[in-house]
Structure formats: structure tokens, C-alpha cells
Amino acid sequence: MWSEWWIWMSGAVVLGILEVIVPGYVFVGFGVGAAVTGLVFLVGGPLAAWLMTSWSMTALFFSIVSLVAWIAVRLVLGVRKGQITTFDRDINED
Numbered sequence: 001m002w003s004e005w006w007i008w009m010s011g012a013v014v015l016g017i018l019e020v021i022v023p024g025y026v027f028v029g030f031g032v033g034a035a036v037t038g039l040v041f042l043v044g045g046p047l048a049a050w051l052m053t054s055w056s057m058t059a060l061f062f063s064i065v066s067l068v069a070w071i072a073v074r075l076v077l078g079v080r081k082g083q084i085t086t087f088d089r090d091i092n093e094d
Contacts, residue, residue, distance in 0.1 A: 003041055003048075003051070003052045003058065004041065005038045005039070005041035005042040006038070007038075008034045008035070008037045008038030008041060008062075009034070009035065009038040009042075011031075011034040011038075012031045012032075012034035012035035012038060015027045015028075015030050015031035015034060016028075016031045019031060025070070025073050025074065025077060025078070028069070028070070028073050029066045029067065029069040029070025029071075029073060030066050030070075032065065032066065032069035032070075032073075033062045033063070033065040033066030033067075033069055034062065034066075036065045036069075037051075037058065037061060037062045037065065040061075
């Protein structure tokens with residue numbers, strides 16, 4: 001069941017919808033990871049055959065791709081330099 005491409009693509013769509021509902025780039029990395037995993041299974045080839053050997057290999061691949069995608073999104077769309085708010089004094093010092 002975990003090697004079915006449409007399950008991974010459905011998961012990517014659900015995670016994409018969740019990202020729209022819950023902003024903050026929380027689910028986008030997982031959505032990209034699910035989409036890439038689904039594309040690997042759809043295209044086939046040696047990587048897909050290797051991933052089909054066990055569920056743990058599929059989960060590891062999904063996790064690595066999700067982490068890389070999340071880091072890339074945070075670098076591109078995350079907090080930019082100069083957007084950090086700093087305070088000169090504490091409000092409790094009065």
C-alpha cells in the first residue's frame with residue numbers, strides 16, 4: 001500500500017490544503033516530500049524499486065526530502081534580515 005503513487009499524491013494535496021488553512025510554512029515541507037515520493041513511485045526506475053524493498057526505506061526517503069524542502073522554503077520565504085523587532089527597554093522596568 002505504501003508504494004502506491006496515488007496515496008502519496010493524495011497526501012500531498014491534503015497537506016497543501018492544510019498549509020493554506022494553517023499558515024506559517026508548517027506543512028509545506030511534508031507536502032513536497034509526499035509529492036516527490038509519489039512522483040518517484042509514478043515514474044518507477046531503480047530508486048522506486050529500492051524504495052519498495054521496505055516501508056522504512058520509503059519513510060526515510062520521505063523524511064529526508066521533507067526536511068530538505070522545509071529548509072529550502074524557510075531559506076527562501078522565512079524571516080528576512082532587518083525584519084526582527086528589537087526593544088531598547090523592558091516594559092517591566094518602570
